[in-house]
Amino acid sequence: MCGIIGYIGDKKIIPLLINGLKKLEYRGYDSAGICVRENQELRTIKSKGRISELESKKELNSLNPDLGIAHTRWATHGIPDEKNAHPHTDCKNQLAIVHNGIIENYSSLKKLLEKEGHEIKSETDSEIIAHLIEKFYKDDLEEALIKALKLTEGAYGLALISKNEKKILAARKGSPLVIGVGEKEMFLASDVPAILEHTKKVIYLHDNEIATLTKEGYQVKHMNGEYVNKEIHEIKYSVENLEKGNFKHFMLKEIFEQPQAIGNTLRGRIKNQLKLTLNLDLSSIKRIILTACGTSWHSALIGKHLIEKFTRIPAEVDYASEFRYRNPILTEDDLVVVISQSGETADTLAALREASARNAKTIGIVNVVGSTITREVNSGIYLHAGPETGVASTKAFTSQVLALLLLALYIRQEKGLALDKEILEEINLLPEKIQKTLEISDYVRTIAEKFKDSKNFLYFGRGINFPVALEGALKLKEISYIHAEGYPAAEMKHGPIALVDENMPCVFLATKSELSQKVLSNIEEVRARKGKIISVVNDRNSEYKNFSDFVIEVPETLEELSPIINSIPLQLLAYHIADLKGLDVDKPRNLAKSVTVE
Numbered sequence: 001m002c003g004i005i006g007y008i009g010d011k012k013i014i015p016l017l018i019n020g021l022k023k024l025e026y027r028g029y030d031s032a033g034i035c036v037r038e039n040q041e042l043r044t045i046k047s048k049g050r051i052s053e054l055e056s057k058k059e060l061n062s063l064n065p066d067l068g069i070a071h072t073r074w075a076t077h078g079i080p081d082e083k084n085a086h087p088h089t090d091c092k093n094q095l096a097i098v099h100n101g102i103i104e105n106y107s108s109l110k111k112l113l114e115k116e117g118h119e120i121k122s123e124t125d126s127e128i129i130a131h132l133i134e135k136f137y138k139d140d141l142e143e144a145l146i147k148a149l150k151l152t153e154g155a156y157g158l159a160l161i162s163k164n165e166k167k168i169l170a171a172r173k174g175s176p177l178v179i180g181v182g183e184k185e186m187f188l189a190s191d192v193p194a195i196l197e198h199t200k201k202v203i204y205l206h207d208n209e210i211a212t213l214t215k216e217g218y219q220v221k222h223m224n225g226e227y228v229n230k231e232i233h234e235i236k237y238s239v240e241n242l243e244k245g246n247f248k249h250f251m252l253k254e255i256f257e258q259p260q261a262i263g264n265t266l267r268g269r270i271k272n273q274l275k276l277t278l279n280l281d282l283s284s285i286k287r288i289i290l291t292a293c294g295t296s297w298h299s300a301l302i303g304k305h306l307i308e309k310f311t312r313i314p315a316e317v318d319y320a321s322e323f324r325y326r327n328p329i330l331t332e333d334d335l336v337v338v339i340s341q342s343g344e345t346a347d348t349l350a351a352l353r354e355a356s357a358r359n360a361k362t363i364g365i366v367n368v369v370g371s372t373i374t375r376e377v378n379s380g381i382y383l384h385a386g387p388e389t390g391v392a393s394t395k396a397f398t399s400q401v402l403a404l405l406l407l408a409l410y411i412r413q414e415k416g417l418a419l420d421k422e423i424l425e426e427i428n429l430l431p432e433k434i435q436k437t438l439e440i441s442d443y444v445r446t447i448a449e450k451f452k453d454s455k456n457f458l459y460f461g462r463g464i465n466f467p468v469a470l471e472g473a474l475k476l477k478e479i480s481y482i483h484a485e486g487y488p489a490a491e492m493k494h495g496p497i498a499l500v501d502e503n504m505p506c507v508f509l510a511t512k513s514e515l516s517q518k519v520l521s522n523i524e525e526v527r528a529r530k531g532k533i534i535s536v537v538n539d540r541n542s543e544y545k546n547f548s549d550f551v552i553e554v555p556e557t558l559e560e561l562s563p564i565i566n567s568i569p570l571q572l573l574a575y576h577i578a579d580l581k582g583l584d585v586d587k588p589r590n591l592a593k594s595v596t597v598e
Ligand code: F6R
Pocket: 293, 294, 295, 296, 297, 339, 340, 341, 342, 343, 344, 345, 348, 391, 392, 393, 394, 478, 593, 594, 595
């Protein structure tokens, strides 16, 4: 949510900052801005809209600065316009900040500052920080920053520059920041992609830490003034992983990367036995609570089925945003599993902290290596799905489902229960079967052509495939802006069937299961009301064909693995509809990739 980049060094600063912002655009894209230091003066240039609009500003061409910071915004306080775009400066234009997060007590701070004569120009909470620093700034920028931050409540990842000093300051509480270490140059960013083309050596800033970057190096202190020795991490993926290649959109590329992503989630973890290095005693666990947001919450719903089936330990699923505030009953015999692609989602992180504070055991299922959640859990399973740039999650979702299946089977194994050889074999076949499933993309596009102008969609599934229906509906809503809902198929007659007429496309997840016959009855009920039926099947001889307007055939697998395969046609359907409508698939309106605010 919002992207930050900063640079100090000898490279050409404007293109470096603009290119870095482009790599972060998935984090927010309603306005952008840049502030650089040139001849000991600060120059700020902002624009409404995408980075390309900022890039086209002529004023940028004449600048020759020695350092700079830049920001791409996802609005929280104040509409997306030039005045509210970051960087924000103080009254004297002597210092500038870019900020991710939310300052919760900003209105009381604003009143205080206005009383003292500060002129606040924007409607944002972030600008307050610039004025607070100004209030305390005499000759020590770091001291002023610490004093200012001590007055704030809420979350921040921020960068600060002053016209008087050749350095960039950074501070973090709740919003991620990473320092890139170069040779006689230093970088700062809210996420690794922004700086990866320049360095693979990074330092993750932790909460309550303040960093000072100069051309020669960096130093990190805790807010209490103590120096902190930071570990330098080496990033394992390269810039090519962050390019679209021959694909029109990142989302399509990431859908097609699923055979590799699933293969990477599996790698080294399954032979005759399951190998997960959890280093956590799970023998006393009596209950498992899965918590997450959005698409990750859908994988949690599937995880509940898998955990209960394979371990017979009761499992519950909670939206992280609800869990954190509902005074949950937890003991040390509970295992809380937090699921997050980014590892930075504010609500999921808060849910994890709630669980840790109540002594529950915690496991993270996370994609982004080194993210905040991975540092705060007792143990974890990395997805290794590779960077996900499209705002709508695809490969991370299927990898999450696989990781949850591995966790369920691992707990079963730890309990001394037998593992079924067939399921291990089927898991190993997943990359191949996903590859096969992707062959339906062109056919799904022909279905998309028929329904791209529909106003509504219904998705139906049962059992372990009900969450797949929810996920299919979410994908469609997010990127095509078509209203869609997912239901357990049997619930249809308790309400949603009232919506069905000849204009209503109904997607049925009808792959083989114990309940297949019942799903067939639901399909017949929709057909009797002239609804348009698109069914996803894996049984060539099934009767569904006779009752469906469109049949999407996917490879056969075990029911427990079917959510992974069945999600793929639904991702493709959402993608092709959005693309045919000419929409910005990778950056849907009002959304951002990493939701680091409440
Ligand atoms: C939907 C989507 C979001 C995220 C949600 C949680 O396509 O991407 O619903 O799943 O914001 O994000 P993570 O998994 O990063 O915690």
